[in-house]
Amino acid sequence: MTDILDELRWRGLMAQSTDIGALRAALAEGPVTYYCGFDPTAPSLHHGHLVQLIVMRHLQQAGHHPLALVGGATGMIGDPRMSGERQLNDKDTVAGWTDRLRGQIERFLDFEGENGARMVNNLDWIGGLTTIDFLRDVGKHFRLGTMLAKDTVARRLESDEGISFTEFSYQILQGLDFLELFRRYGCTLQTGGNDQWGNLTAGVDLVRKAEGASAHVLTTPLVTKADGTKFGxxxxxxxxxxxxxxxxxxxxxxxxxxxxxxxxxxxxxxxxxxxxxxxxxxxxxxxxxxxxxxxxxxxxxxxxxxxxxxxxxxxxxxxxxxxxxxxxxxxxxxxxxxxVAELPQGPAEVGRSTVMDLLVATGLEKGRNAARRTISSGGAYLNNEKVTDEEQLLRTEDLLAGGYALLRKGRKNLAVATVDEA
Missing domain, CATH: 1.10.240.10 (Tyrosyl-Transfer RNA Synthetase)
Structure with a gap:
């Protein structure tokens, strides 16, 4: 493999880094312990998280040590969005979603060997943190001017709905994650999406202020289509x-x-x-x-x-x-x-509906005359068998599992006739 950063850049998986030269040197000296966080704000990860899991896997294959963090604590707050407050989920819901996300993440990383992955949950250190300890030991390292300048925060402050203190404080909690993982596991690199830059660098600043140590951030770009529209x-x-x-x-x-x-x-x-x-x-x-x-x-x-x-x-x-x-x-x-879930569908009755009826009922043809012409020209298929008789009835043996019968017009136009098996 080439230098891992060169590999990630060639693949389109690099956007920004806090200090690319220092990060390259650290990765070359290696192995580096790194982490990426996933908040359980839904019962599943999506394609955007997939990009981060792939970056984690590339880094692990290059010999580095992954920490996969599921935010049992931060998931109860949610990362601020560009518009509108998130709905707060109850503790049981977040706990259930945390377990689901852990199960998904585990499929992407190797948990055995010298650089086996480790799963962590920030509820372990945030859950027992008192308000006084949070303000004295963590909050004192953050400056309001810097926090207010974060892109998402600034946009929300300019909006009609504003931003709650709860979501405003999210960046402090994410910064605390980096500090805690640095202290527990020697973690010096956090990866994430480029839209998370402000939250990611909050952790770098906190590690530097609280421990006098250097840490790094590596972000991935937003994946878009070639025409610039949103992907996914x-x-x-x-x-x-x-x-x-x-x-x-x-x-x-x-x-x-x-x-x-x-x-x-x-x-x-x-x-x-x-x-x-x-x-x-x-x-x-x-x-x-x-x-x-x-x-x-x-x-x-x-x-x-x-x-x-x-x-x-x-x-x-x-x-x-x-x-x-x-x-x-x-x-x-x-x-x-x-x-067949996304195919056009129409009702059918065994022994009463003809293929001509089904072509019309499913929308493959606009009327019986058009359906008759399609059949006579050899362009109608039932379960991929060519239909030659326009009066051919749907039979019980034509039904596939679930009461479906597949209709095709020509080479590519598909639809499904459905029979109520109740």
Missing amino acids: KSEGGAIWLDADMFSPYAFYQFWLNADDADVVRFLKIFTFRSREEIEELERAVSEAPGAREAQRALAEDVTTLVHGPDATERVRRASQALFGRDDLRELDPATLRDA
Whole structure:
């Protein structure tokens, strides 16, 4: 491997550092103990957290010691947003979400060996901190002018809703995390998103003032699409890493649908493929974009990273089966349900609905005459079998798991007829 900072920069995973020369020297002398924090303000991590987990993994593979912090304390407050106060969640909710996030994070890091990862929870040191100790031992190191100048704080102060003392104090608590991890584990590097710069540097300043020691910050840039628009939103909202909140099939399809202008950059950021492999895929995008080889590599790698190889194989087969390249009946019910969840749907009755009816009911055709023409021209399929009889009825044996029947018009237009099995 090249110098780890050069590797991260080539991959588009570096934005800012407090002192790049000093950090490079520290990493070269190594190993360095570093941490990244994840607040349980939701029951799952999302694609933005994925970037941070990948950075942590790169650093661990380069021989450094990771600390993964789940903010059981800071999660009860929440990092200030650019607009509007966060809703405060109760202790039991935050505790439950803390456990869920720990389980997600553990899949990305190696907890064995000389530089095995360690999970930490800031509730362990913040939970028992008295108000007097907080003000005397921590608060005295912070200056209001510096705190008020933080970008998020400044914007909130200029807004109509302002900012509460609770959220204003968040940067002190995050700074305390860095100090505590420095004292407990010799941690000297914190990583995070570039939008967190102010909170991250608060920890560097606190370590310097309280301990007279040097510490470092390394941030990642905000990932955007080639056209400058925000990356990482689906029709249903965030790209969650939890399979129950965003199915592995939908997750796979999200990456598979990456634009040609974005896919090489996403391969660098979100996969661990070598430079040579990515350069080869870049040539494939240029020479044969229709094959979408790079998109398939991206979807398979990221889905495997997040959900595991078995889930990736199931959704890959489902994706193929929808278009007749694998057997629909071999898909498990959950994967089939996820695969058809975003398709147009229409009601059907076994023994009464004809394929012509179903083409209209699902919206694949606007009327019976159009449906009749599609069937006669050989462009209608039921469960990937070509339909030649416009009066063909839907039979019980046509139903897939969950009461579905897959309809296709031409090569790419899909819909699902559903039968109420109750």
